[in-house]
Amino acid sequence: MDLIKNNLESTSLVRQADEIRKNMEEEKNHQGNQTLLTEFILLGFGDLQELKSLLFLLFFLIYILTMAGNILIIALIVTDGHLHTPMYFLLGNLSLLEICYTSNILPKVLASFASGDRTISVWGCLVQFYVFCSLVVTECCLLAVMSLDRYLAICRPLHYAMIMKDKVCLSLAAGSWVSRFSSMYVMLYLVSTLTFCGPNEIDHFFCDLSPLLEITCSETYIIEWTTLVFSSLSTFPPFLLTLASYVFVISTILRIPSTAGRKKAFLTCSSHLIVVTMFYGTLIIVYVLPKHKMPRALHKILSVLYTACTPLANPLIYSLRNKEVKEALNKSVKSVLYFIRLQGAQCCASRVE
Template structure:
C-alpha cells in the first residue's frame, strides 16, 4: 500500500513483534502484568516519598520524580501495545503517532538529565558530606528537577517541529512496537537531511553530556569510597548509591545498544528486544531495585502497612 499524506486522519501500522497469533494472548498477559507492576510500584514510591517525613530528602525527592517520569513513560507505550495485542488492530493515527513520539522523546531525554542529577546528588553526599546540606538545598533541588523536565520537553519541541514538516509516503508500516524516530523517518519521501542533522546535534548534547556527568560523578564517588579506611564505612557509603548505579547501567547500556550500534539486518530484530529493556523492563525494575535495596524505603513501607492495619482495625471496631 502506498500513501502520500500529512493528514491526521490517515494511519500508520505498528508491526510490533511480527504476526504471531499463537503468542498474542500470552504476550498480552505478560505486558499487562508488567504494566500493572510498573504503575503500582512507581505510584507506591511516589506515595511513600510524599507521605513519610523521613523521606523528605533530596535523594528521595529525585527518586519521586523518577517514579513519576517512568509511570508516564510506560503509559505512553504500553496501553497502545496492549490494545493492539488484545484486538489485533495495529493501526495508529498519524497524529497519535506524533503524540506518542513526542511524549516518548521528552521523557527519555528528561530521564537522561534526571539520572545525571541523581548521580550529582550522590556525589555531593559522599564526596562533600560536610557541605551537602548547604549545597543541595530545597531551592537547588527544585531547579535541578525542573531543569531536567524542561530540557526534555523543549528539546523535543525542536525535533517535533521538523517532523511536522515532513510528507510521508510509500508503505505506511512502522517496523517497531511504538513510534520511534528512525522507523518513522524511513516512511518519509521528503528530504530528511536537515532533521537528521538537527536530531544528531540534539542527541549529541542531550545524551553524552548527562552520561559523562553521571560517569564522572561515579568515578569520584568510587574513588572517595575506596579511601574510606573502615570496611563498614565503605559498605555504608556504597549502599547509598548502588541502586542508582544499577539503574544507570541498565538504562544507558540498552539505550546505547539500540541507538549507537550499526543498523544491520542481524541487529534489527535485536533492537526491538533491547528497546523493551529501557522502555518496559527498566521502569518496572526501578521500584524493586530501590525498595529491596533501601532500608529507608522498606521502613517507610512497613510504617504505612502498620497505619493501614490500624485504620482497618479501627474501622472494624467502629462497626
C-alpha cells in the first residue's frame, strides 16, 4: 500500500511539474509575440484637426510672448541695481523656470501642428515627463520660498535683512532646483520600468503619467501608489508652507491701522498670491479630483492652463502690478531709445563728413 501511495504521489508531482512547464512556455511565447514599442503617437487635440492652423498660431503666439516676457524680467533684474533684492532674485528664478517649463512642451506641440508628425520616442517621452515633473515640484518649492520671503518682509520686517541674506536666498533657490530634480529621478526610474507593448497612442499633447499608465502592459498598482505617496511628499509640504505664510500675511495686513498702509502691504504680495492661486488651482483640479468624473477634453484644456497660460501670465502679472518693475522697464526703454538716437546722430554726422 505504501508503494502504491508513493507512486500516486510521484505521478501527481510529475503532472504538476508538466503543467507549470507548459504555463511557463505559453507565457514565454505570449511575451515573444508582443512587440515592444519604440515610439508613441501624441494624439494632442485630435478632434480639432480642422483648426490646426489656428491652434498653431495661438500656441506660437503664447510661446513667443512667454519667452519674451520672462526673458525681459530676467534681463531687468540682472541689469537694474534697484531690483537686486531677495524678492526679485526669486522672481528671476521663477521666470527661468517658466522658460524651461514652456520649452519642454510647446515646441513639440508646435512641431506636430506644422509637420503633422505627432510621434515621440519612448525615451524622449520619458525625458519630457521627467523634466515636467521636476519643474512642477521645483515651482512648488520656489513659490513656497517666495511666500516665506513675503511673510518675513511683512510680518517680521525688523528681522528681514538679517534672515534673508544673499547666501540664504541663494541656498534656498539652489536647493529648490537641485533637490527636486534629484528626487524626481525616482519617478523617472519607476516609469522606465514599465513595459509598453501597445497601443502606442497617448491621448494627450505631452507625456503625462496617467496617459502613460493607460497604455502600459505592466502592473500599475504599485507604481500608482508609490507615485501618489512620493508626489504628495514633494508637493503638499510646500503648499502648506505657502498657505500658512499667507494666512499670517493677510492677518498682519488686516491689523495695519491706516488704509494706505494696508493697500501698500497688500500690493507687495497680491501678485504672488494670484500666481499661487492659478498654479495650485489647476493642479488640484487635474491631479487631485477624481479623473473618471472629468472629460478628457476638459483635462486637456486645464493642462493648457498650467503648461502654457500660467507661464505667460506670470510676467504680465508681475510687470503690470509691480511699480518697481515698471520703473525699471521705463528706464530700460529710455536707455535703448537714447542709444538708438545717439547711433543715428553719429551715422548722420559721418555721412555729412
